[in-house]
Amino acid sequence: MVHLSASLLTLNGKSLDHLRLRLNDIELATDKFSETCYIGSGGYGMVYKGELDHFDGMDSLKIEEKNKGEFRKKHSCVAIKRLHNRVDTQGEQGFVSEIETLSNCKHPNIVSLLGFCDEGHELILVYEYVAKGSLDDYLGNMDGMTNLVWAQRLQICLDIAHGLNYLHTHIEGKPMIIHRDIKSANILLDDNWVAKIADFGLSKLQRANQQGTTLITNNIAGTEVYLDPEYKNTGKLKKESDIYSFGVVLFEVLCGRLAYDEIYSGGGLPSIARQCFNEGTLKGMVDPKLMEADEIISLLKGGVNQDSLETFSKIADQCLEETQSRRPTMEVIIKELEKALNFQVSNLFQNVTSLFVK
Incomplete structure (x- = not known):
């Protein structure tokens, strides 16, 4: 042995x-x-x-x-x-x-x-064992993501955000951890659709006495389309690199497609999503399964509330800032995702109630 x-x-x-x-x-x-x-x-x-x-x-x-x-x-x-x-x-x-x-x-x-x-x-x-597989199994799959209404997708994103916030926080006995490969394939879903971050083979640890410093790496690691551009160009690795990757995942969940889907040419999903957000045309990229035309079907399936969509899209866009220092903190991201979920749940409750009142 x-x-x-x-x-x-x-x-x-x-x-x-x-x-x-x-x-x-x-x-x-x-x-x-x-x-x-x-x-x-x-x-x-x-x-x-x-x-x-x-x-x-x-x-x-x-x-x-x-x-x-x-x-x-x-x-x-x-x-x-x-x-x-x-x-x-x-x-x-x-x-x-x-x-x-x-x-x-x-x-x-x-x-x-x-x-x-x-x-x-x-x-x-x-x-x-995490029974329902990885998040990417449900993106671009007509028989998969159909089961996840907008409120469920928001909760999955919140789960990932809470996991990242934990990794990025120095706690007694635990260093700060940069994952370096956040992507939908590395997000697992359990029987209750609770999301769990997995695959830490590329992760880097930062001890308490290194807090606030930037890790310089000679070997750039990660998956291309999810890769923080500043880290890719300079080798400077910070927790904000994970935040960029998370922003890509947020847009994958919104669009119901993988970031490297062949329909996204050029810079892939990140650049196209940012362009559409800035031009006010992002709604055209939203997963059609979330944008049901029939009012009753939309309500029962949890169609996207406009305030929820705008709040979610704005924070996802901020995560994709080219410069690390301009990206939001995980605390801010969690706050905005919670706000988006509250908009969705409150609106759904009000609309379903109105159906019975009528």
Whole structure:
């Protein structure tokens, strides 16, 4: 049995041995990584679904406890990410980065890391299973996003915003975290449509003594169409880089299409959305499934309230400012998204009530 590094047992002085899982248990849970357990893949590797015993996620942050037996165990359905062969240095870096980041996090809008395995040539990460897949599955999919009315989409955006605000905040025992790859494919949805930020392989941590500083990176990382232009051009990485990426996701949710959809030429969705917003023609880009012509159908499906649309569009546009310093803070974004949701819910209640009064 060969482990990646003994340092993983005491990452930044904190014991993580309670998160280490045996390869035999993982192989048993996935029927040795059979096709019947396979649920998805990406550039990082393959993802499988299985059931196994792991340490309770509610206890996973109590890493000051030294005795492994003091952590409660739990048996549940999990997502098992099997990374490509560990000879890939970048894969190893992402593996360690994900463990380092998520072992510091506990938030309802951040996917929970339940364990890892680094036996032999394997690099495996085990997460809570999030049943409804990723947000991008419901964008541009007539059988997917149809189920999500405007109020639901707003709540999903608020969930992501709360998760980002948590990541960007220094809390005792948790550094500030820049995700670096916020996109709809990295937003997972659970059974209740609660959104959870996932995939922290590219994330960067900023300790309390580094607060207020700018991280300079030589290797620009992220997904092209979601990438902060200032970071891309200068290598200066700040939490505002995540805010730009989030702005792209906001417009994806509004338009019901992925940012790299072939209908968006040139700079993709961000540049076209900003242009339409400034020209006052953004309504033409709104997902037609949200703009029902029939009044009663529109009310029952939660058609978009105009005040809600304008509030949402304005804050999404501000997130896409070219300059990092001009973008809003997560606190402001949350406030505006809450306002947009309140407009929508209040208007829907009033209109549905009026149908019965008539």
